[in-house]
Amino acid sequence: MSGPWRFRLARFSLLKRRRIEACLPNLNEGLKRIEEGDFGFRFSPAKQEKLTLCQEAFNLIMDKVGKVWRREKEQREIFERLLSEVEEAVAVTDEAGKVTTANKVLRRLLAPVRPEGKYIGEVIRSTPFQDYFSRLKNSSERALSEEEIKLGERFYAVKAIGGGVYQAESKRIAIIMRDISREKNLEVIKKELVGNISHELRTPLTSIKGYLETLQEEEMSKAARAYLQTIKNNVERLERIVVDLLTLSALENRQEAREKEEVDLRELVRRVFSQMEPFARRKGLSFRLEAGSEVPPLCGDQFQLEQMLVNLVDNAVKYTDRGTVTIRLIKKEDEVVIEVEDTGIGIPASHLERIFERFYVVDRSRARRLGGTGLGLSIVKHIVLLHGGKINVKSQEGVGTTFTISFPQK
Numbered sequence: 001m002s003g004p005w006r007f008r009l010a011r012f013s014l015l016k017r018r019r020i021e022a023c024l025p026n027l028n029e030g031l032k033r034i035e036e037g038d039f040g041f042r043f044s045p046a047k048q049e050k051l052t053l054c055q056e057a058f059n060l061i062m063d064k065v066g067k068v069w070r071r072e073k074e075q076r077e078i079f080e081r082l083l084s085e086v087e088e089a090v091a092v093t094d095e096a097g098k099v100t101t102a103n104k105v106l107r108r109l110l111a112p113v114r115p116e117g118k119y120i121g122e123v124i125r126s127t128p129f130q131d132y133f134s135r136l137k138n139s140s141e142r143a144l145s146e147e148e149i150k151l152g153e154r155f156y157a158v159k160a161i162g163g164g165v166y167q168a169e170s171k172r173i174a175i176i177m178r179d180i181s182r183e184k185n186l187e188v189i190k191k192e193l194v195g196n197i198s199h200e201l202r203t204p205l206t207s208i209k210g211y212l213e214t215l216q217e218e219e220m221s222k223a224a225r226a227y228l229q230t231i232k233n234n235v236e237r238l239e240r241i242v243v244d245l246l247t248l249s250a251l252e253n254r255q256e257a258r259e260k261e262e263v264d265l266r267e268l269v270r271r272v273f274s275q276m277e278p279f280a281r282r283k284g285l286s287f288r289l290e291a292g293s294e295v296p297p298l299c300g301d302q303f304q305l306e307q308m309l310v311n312l313v314d315n316a317v318k319y320t321d322r323g324t325v326t327i328r329l330i331k332k333e334d335e336v337v338i339e340v341e342d343t344g345i346g347i348p349a350s351h352l353e354r355i356f357e358r359f360y361v362v363d364r365s366r367a368r369r370l371g372g373t374g375l376g377l378s379i380v381k382h383i384v385l386l387h388g389g390k391i392n393v394k395s396q397e398g399v400g401t402t403f404t405i406s407f408p409q410k
């Protein structure tokens with residue numbers, strides 16, 4: 001580069017540096033105000049002068065930063081408002097499991113302990129809660145399904161949700177706890193009420209039935225005899241409902257099987273098989289038992305397990321008009337499986353999810369005609385759960401149904 005050009009360029013750089021240096025004190029002032037949380041600082045032209053490039057750039061950046069900052073602030077305010085207004089107790093923990101945010105409801109619940117900065121397991125002292133929390137912490141899942149947990153005298157529906165997509169964030173966990181004690185207590189009252197009413201109905205029903213049977217021995221017209229028989233059928237139906245309701249309420253009051261004894265499942269299925277065989281034969285069904293393999297004894301309640309299987313086989317026979325009903329006992333690697341399969345009318349897919357609910361029947365008139373109460377499968381499910389097992393059903397309309405129960409082997 002020739003001499004004059006070099007000179008001009010040097011002059012230009014010098015001028016530029018001076019202008020930048022001229023705005024530096026102001027820039028420092030601006031940065032200080034930002035540090036203090038004031039995003040309102042802008043350069044304004046002094047007298048007739050124009051803003052330097054650097055000042056203009058600063059103003060532009062500050063406009064943008066200010067906008068982002070205001071949006072962030074607004075979001076944070078909405079978040080905080082929501083947190084303080086919701087009825088659920090909410091906590092957010094960092095990757096170490098320490099509480100970083102706790103809302104008003106949670107603080108009230110834990111008072112006088114202040115949860116912020118403490119490990120969540122330290123402030124919510126419950127083994128089921130800690131297990132639930134660790135399950136999400138140690139898994140790659142984004143959230144766990146809601147779980148019912150008792151804390152002190154109250155019941156909570158607890159939900160844990162994991163953090164965002166980034167690795168560090170993904171270990172942040174939000175805990176939401178809804179107090180469901182009221183619903184739980186109502187449920188208990190309802191169950192007690194049903195239990196008490198059923199109990200009270202039992203004696204008068206037995207008495208009515210007794211008098212009906214005595215009446216039936218009297219001379220009467222054909223029509224009167226038919227009416228009496230209808231009354232008796234209905235009393236018997238009521239009796240069955242009362243017995244089933246009493247069984248259900250007794251099962252619901254237990255956390256585990258009543259008698260803990262060693263139950264020989266092979267013998268149990270054989271007993272139920274011979275007990276139910278006459279009913280199957282009477283309907284012209286083929287009735288099969290496949291219980292070849294030895295299975296280890298199950299620790300549980302003999303009476304309940306028998307009732308469970310009788311209910312399933314009774315349904316299989318009831319809802320099958322031709323073909324086969326099969327009871328299977330299978331030993332698997334770490335579980336014992338009982339299957340009841342039939343080639344009956346099947347259950348439409350839309351009903352499958354609900355058949356274990358109390359009083360749920362697919363076809364009310366058919367259930368009534370066959371003497372069903374809609375409580376049999378509820379009882380079965382309760383017994384299975386009390387024994388730590390699982391129950392599944394597969395069914396196809398017009399083809400048949402298979403109920404599969406599996407008990408884990410310890």
Ligand code: ADP
Pocket residue numbers: 315316319342344345346347355360361362363367371372373374375376377378401
């Ligand atoms: P119910 O006393 O009416 O049989 P359950 O609780 O035992 O009551 O069964 C509920 C309903 O499920 C029945 O009404 C029936 O519609 C259906 N169901 C149960 N088992 C079978 C089966 N093996 N085949 C077809 N439908 C069945």
